[in-house]
Each structure stands twice: as C-alpha cells, then as structure tokens.
Amino acid sequence: MTRSISSLLILCAFLAVLLPGTALARLNIEITGGVEAAQPIAVVPFGFAGGGSASVDPGAVIAADLARTGRFAPMPTRDMLDQPTSHEEVDLRDWRLLDMNNLVIGQVVREGARYRISFILYDVFRGERLAGATLTATAAGLRNAAHRIADQIHETLTGIPGVAATRIAYISATGRGENARVTLQVADADGYNPQVIVSSTEPIMSPAWSPDGRRIAYVSFESRRPAIYVQELASGRRERVASYPGINSSPAFSPDGRRLAMTLSKDGNPEIYVLDLDSRALTRLTDHFAIDTEPAWSPDGSHLVFTSGRGGNPQIYRVPASGGAVSRVSFEGDYNASPVYAPDGRSIAMARRINGAFRIALLDVERGFSRLLSRGPLDESPSFAPNSSMVIYATTHGGRAVLAAAAVDGGANQRLTQGTDQVREPAWSPMVQ
Template identity: 45%
Template sequence: MKKWFISAFLMMMAVTARADLVVEVTQGVDAPTPIAVVPFQATGLALNEDIAQIVSDDLGRSGFFKPMNRSNMLGTPSTEEQVFFRDWRVSGNDYMVIGHVAPAANGQVQASVELYDVLKERKVWSETVTGNSNNLRDVAHYISDQVFEKLTGLKGAFSTRIVYVTAKMNTPGNFTYKLQMADSDGARPRTILQSKEPILSPAWSQDGSKLAYVSFESSRPAIYVQELATGQRQKVQTFRGLNGSPAWSPDGSRLALVLSKDGNPEVYILTLATGQLDRVTHHYGIDTEPTWAPDGQSILFTSDRAGLPQIYSLNLPTRELKRLTYEGKYNSRGRLTQDGRFLTMVHQDGSGFHIAVQDLKTNRLDILTSSSLDESPTIAPNGSIIMYATKKGGKGVLAGVSLDGRVRFTMPNGDGDVREPAWSPYLQ
C-alpha cells in the first residue's frame, strides 16, 4: 500500500483513553453579543440540573455570545413584571433570558422561558417546554437552540449528539476501546460498544437512529450497523482485506464503503435491503474515505490517482468524475455542509496537517486551524462548526472551529486520547 494510506490508517488506530469531555472556548467572534441568562426559579420541586446554567454555557461555547456572570446580576427576575430593563441595560446586556420551572403531570416538569431584547425593551420569544425531570439537559439544550436561532438566524445544534472513539491502555499493547456517545457539549457520555480491538470510522444514519462503524473484534476489520435504541448489531461486510470508511446515503438505504477484496482499495455501494454490492471506482490508485453529497446523486472520495491524495466527486448516474481540490499536495477526508456549498478537509502545508474549507462556488480555500496534527473533520448539522481530532499537550483531544475560522474551542480530557468524532444529524 501507498505510504500515505498506511500512515493515515495507523494514526486512526493509535488511540488511547479519555475522561468526560469539557468544552473550553479558546476564541470567539470579535464582538460576542452580551446576554444574561438569569437563574430559573423553581417551584415545588428540587432540580437535579441547573437549566439556566446549561443554557448560558451552551451560548457561551458557541462563541457568538458573552453570558453575564451570575455574581454580577442585580436580581433574578422570573416574570416580565419583575424585569427592569434599565438595570440590565446599564449592566451591558443586549438580551436576557428568564424562566420558571414547575411540576407538570405524570412526573414531568414545565419550564416557562422568555427571551427579551433589553435595548428595545420587548419580548422576542417565549415558550413553555415540557420534559422529563431526569432529562433536564434536553430541556436546556432545546431552549439554547431556540435562543440561538432567534438571535442569529441559524438553527441551533445544541440538542444534537456526537460519537467518538476512545481507548484505555491497561498494560503495554493491551487496550480497551470504546465507542462513546455524548451531548454536543460532551456531557452525559455513554458507551455504545466496548472492545479489546480497535474501533474506527463511526457514521450516523440520516435519521440518527443507527451507527455504522468498523470493528476489529473478529481479528480483521468488519463493518457493523448498530441500532441505538436497542443495541442490536449486524455485521454487513467482512471480506478478506480492508473493510472500511462506511458512509450512509441521505435516504439511509445504502452504505458507501471501501473494500480491498479485489486487491486494491476501491469505493463500493452496498444496498442494505438486498445486500447488492456495486463497485463505483476503478483505478490502480487508492480510493478511500467516501462521503455522500446531500442530494444522494454524487459521492466524494479521497484518491491518490494523480500521485498524491486529493478529493474527487463521482456523479453516480453518469459516472462523471471531477477533481475538486488542487491547492496543496495533500487534501483528504472531505465532508460537505448540508447545502453542498462548502467542502471541509484535512489539508497539508509546510507546517503540518490542518482543517481547511473550500467554497465550491468560488474554489477559494481557507485554512482554519494552526495546529499541525488535525484529522477527522465532522460538521454540525447547521453548518456552523467543524469538529475534529487534534493533539494538545501530547494527548488526543477533540476541537472545533467555525466555518469562518472566528470561533474556536477544545474539548480536553484528563485520561488519554480521543479520536474519530462524528456529529449527529438533527435528531427526531
């Protein structure tokens, strides 16, 4: 195999473990919008989560907002009558969120929340949100999504999930690998799969109900599909040689994947209902890392058929092949935003491997990160943030950068490396 392919493969396998992920914003927009998220008043119940704090943290992590410190608040209003706009305006806030939480039927809770424009002294949005008392983070993330959309015009993605791969070294050469799923902020992690062998390339189905991934548990790489609700798993491919890089079609009926069963890594399409397997690339070069265009008519993939890794697009009905990347000698792991306009990738220059984005309308390429070992980009479903794996202090961590490069964050952990992030679609 070609040297670049082997190196990339080994980088993916060299994972070692993690503690809970915690997002730290390292850079925001030049002038984040000041907002006060007032502690919610609770009546008749004891809450196991601070909804207002979660909302404040969500908005602060986005980089678009600067939440007010609670210790500087002059009061804690929970109704419109208790709001004195002058006080909040003098405190430097453009917007404020207030709320009240009370018991509801069947053991649930109701959070009544209101968003105000402090400068114009008017209500922007209000809603009563009902949720389970054991899942108040879901209520909080929903509120964050609504506030974010009302004030930025972008659909919020705080209620989505991420999956990622970790491993813990027990003794030299002996690891415990885990496929983990967590909230988009890294909270509430849970284990989807645990194995003594490597796990690679997790990918979400478009409806968010299933994951496809590669596991070495049977001593060689095999592709599995797992139902998240039931945990039921199915091995879908296990040919001799490479079985890798599964990617769901937008309608969920097919998987694009990479097989070397004919001697060379090529892109295939598997129809899940029938098991039909169609080979769509035919070249002596290495073709890998497929991803679907949002319309399901094209597949993007990485190939070294021109000498070094670049990203190509293959129209499936016509089989027309188009090279998309030309700038730089190495571009790989292409992923498209949901509107199909922007292509994110791993781009190599003289200082290392970075996350870059290319506008497919203008072909302009912008390098978004300055770290040197960046890999595995995945895009939030609203197209605002790219999450990726990188190194910090000698350990693998997840990090994020906005599509325009102005917002940055890291998700450090205290117990080893984290790799292979995949951001969920909007969940039903």
C-alpha cells in the same frame, strides 16, 4: 496517508502507550476563542417550584450552550442587579444599564415525576418579547430541554438553527497491555451524558451517523479483521453489513439513509462501493489502480467525494452516485484527504498537509477557492455541525489526542478532552428530535 490507514496506525500506537484507564468521563469543553463582537446576553438562573429541587439549572446550561458558539457573551450571575424569574418581575431598565442586548428568564415547576420548563427571551432595548415556550421533561431530560431552549434562542437571534441538542460520536482509547480498551462513545454536544456504544480490545474506527440520528456505522476489528457494522442506538441491535476479504472501511450513509458508501479491496485494490441496505446490492463506483477511499456524500445525494492517489499524491475527487466519470476537486496543496461536505452543500472540509503539518481546510464549492481553518500540526477527521456553522476534528494537545472545534467564520474555537483518555475521529450527529 488516508484516514482509514492512518487511524489504524494511530489506534495501534495508543494501545501500546496509553496510561491505565479510568472510569467513563464526560468530554470537557474549553472555549479557546470567540468573536470579538459577541452579543451580550443575560441568562438568569431559572426559578424552581413544586417541592424538592432540580438537579440541573436550565439557565446555567443555556448560558454555557450560547457561550460555546462564540457568538454570545453571557453575563456572569454575580454581575446581575436582579434575578427575575417571571415576566412581572422584569424591569428592562436594569438590563439597559448593564448594556445587555437580550435577557432570558425562566422557571422550572415540578409536577409529580415530570418537570415543566418555561422561558421568555427579551430584546432589552426594544422592550419586546422575542420568544417563549414551555417544555416538559423528566429529571433525566432537563439538560436536553435546556439545550432545546438554547437552540431556539440561537435561531431567534441569529437566524441559524442551534446545535446544542445534537450529539457527538467519537473513539476513545485508554489503558495499556491487557487493560487496553477502545470504545465508540456518544455524548451530548456539551460533552455530558457519554455513553459507550461498543467496546473492544481491538481497534474501532470511522463512526458515521445515519441521517435520522438513530444508527451509527463503524469499523471494528473485533474478529481480528476489519468489518463494517451498523448499530441502532436505542436498542443496541447491530448488524455486520460488510466483511469481505481485505479492507472494509470508511462507511458513509447516503442522505436518504438507504445506502452505505464504503471502501472495499475485495477485488484486489481499495475502491469506492455503495451498498443498498435493503436489497444488499453492491455497486462499484471507482476502478483505478491507485487507492480510492474515504467516500462522503453530497447533501443532495447526487454524487460522492473521496480521497484518491490516482494523481500521485492524495487529492479529493468526485464521482456520480450512479457511477461514471471521476473528476478532481482539490487543486491547492500537494496532499488533501478526508473530505466531508457541509450539510448546506456550500463547502467541503478536508485535511491538508502544509510544510509537514496537517491542518483542516475549507473548500468553497461554488467559487473553487479554499482557506485554512485550523492551525495544526496534526489535525484530521473533520466533521461538520448539522447547521454547517462549525467543524469538529481530531488533533493533539500536550502530546495527547484530543478533539477540537472551530467556527467556519473563524470566530469560535473549542478544545474537547476526556480525562486521561485519547479521543479521535469525531462525528457530529444530524439534528435530532
């Protein structure tokens, strides 16, 4: 069963059985696994000056961001011998005694309606300052400033850009009967600040980010038939870009943001098309009697991968972006669907069926071998973090639809829930400024 079809059936089932809805809740993230050799780091609560108080302690946000990666083990504040907030107060000998590899200190200074946030990152054993910066933010932007500091720390210590300042789009369903409601929401990567992008009593599915992070494409059944919309996040302005007879599904932005791949059945069979968003020229890429669906672009925009049943069972195929010969990509397993490229182009994540269970698999593009990333039994809709280090996907836990994330190196695992709501179809944003 392909994502576009299975998602519709799942959402329709949700509308029939969900519990009464609750107020919009943030995504709660539970860390369910981390690397055995996580780096010990101390993130001291940030000092505050300037009158009043800050609603957010950047230090706590940074520590949580680093912990979620699974690569770091932040020290509990109760175990700290001291809590310095300036360079002059730091005695690295204390932190060596505690076997900390790194130390982070910082301050928040209120200046009218804005805040100045500064931090310093130390290598404890070498006695060196590794990084430091000063950011400014409004009260509402304090969490985001902390996320950006966490990302800088992550990149300094690992060489890999952090993703704490990114966002996640997902479908949330709640209520039943006349109170049934489906929403497309966007939240910060740590689950805070959820925002409803669109709400409907009809199914919504397949959210997809534009490469600049300013727009989201999705499928809505609000007119009782599927149509593809593109919506600006800042203004809320949206445009219906595909509403052909039959299936309109699985939108995917090209890496340059100028084209949108999609699945259409307007000519009688589900095929892969590409729409030029400026000229509105529509190009058909596949032509086969089997179902072709779920297109995803390669990072360089040269080709797309997609799900097709042309070999009998769903498998992953590729086609040049300009059209041409189709070639098979997946060969392990009798069912592979929902492909998505890692931003670095090195791997493709997909949903694979094994002994009746659906699990997320990673295919090494260059070497051609694959490995399993998740445990199942109902894992689907994979989406890569923009630094290619993690995959977020939809799954179930305790009979409820939830999200989960796993590091591609197998070192970190998370579970994301939202109150009593059912959450599906995650899409991780690109790096945003």
